[in-house]
């Protein structure tokens with residue numbers, strides 16, 4: 001359903017993404033891992049058409065995404081929602097209105113200016129918030145919520161678009177371990193229950209292993225690993241992160257593991 005061929009993005013003489021190729025045949029949950037600067041964000045930005053490719057193509061269900069312009073490009077962006085590390089909500093606006101922003105692409109300018117939403121959409125927004133366990137936060141201003149709650153609002157806004165693909169650029173990098181886990185579980189549920197493809201850039205190996213069906217490893221703009229979490233051995237990880245023999249997986253792990261360990265200790269105590 002998704003085929004990326006020879007995808008390249010150059011900034012001056014530097015290739016941020018260098019001749020990337022991969023196929024996705026079912027709506028999987030995919031993690032992209034790699035060091036800072038490996039090209040993960042640039043890859044997602046090209047998929048969502050926030051950035052234009054220098055070369056190559058992205059074909060989704062037979063349509064060449066890289067060639068879309070104007071209304072067709074906007075239509076693609078609503079089928080391919082994006083969430084960001086910093087949530088990108090409107091801080092002073094209430095939660096439900098932030099979620100309703102997910103419908104902007106299909107609403108008139110006048111309706112948007114006056115914040116007029118059809119009642120069905122408002123019900124739908126609250127249902128989605130309820131699925132994510134934060135319906136009780138609906139009337140609050142977004143800025144009053146915790147980081148983990150704000151990221152769930154951003155996921156709700158993405159789901160409101162009813163997208164086939166959700167792209168998540170470091171969705172848990174600003175969160176504490178408990179909230180990171182809640183947000184990753186929310187993405188996994190949206191993937192499993194709705195059959196939406198999720199592609200998430202993740203800083204850490206353990207998160208990718210734990211929540212994704214497939215992991216793509218990038219190094220210096222190139223895809224150097226593409227396989228299942230089981231195939232992601234310490235040797236493969238060392239290669240992705242460009243590390244020496246002293247490579248420690250713990251160095252790329254979030255505190256989710258620490259959280260698990262402390263939970264296990266509590267249970268065993």
Ligand SMILES: Nc1ncnc2c1ncn2[C@@H]1O[C@H](COP(=O)(O)OP(=O)(O)OP(=O)(O)O)[C@@H](O)[C@H]1O
Pocket residue numbers: 011015016017034035036037038039040041042043
């Ligand atoms: N707009 C830009 N102009 C110039 N260089 C850029 C631009 N955007 C990204 N780059 C460069 O491209 C390379 C890849 O950046 P990218 O942000 O895609 O990496 P990343 O793996 O997502 O890193 P991080 O985890 O730090 O976000 C980096 O060397 C970066 O400096």
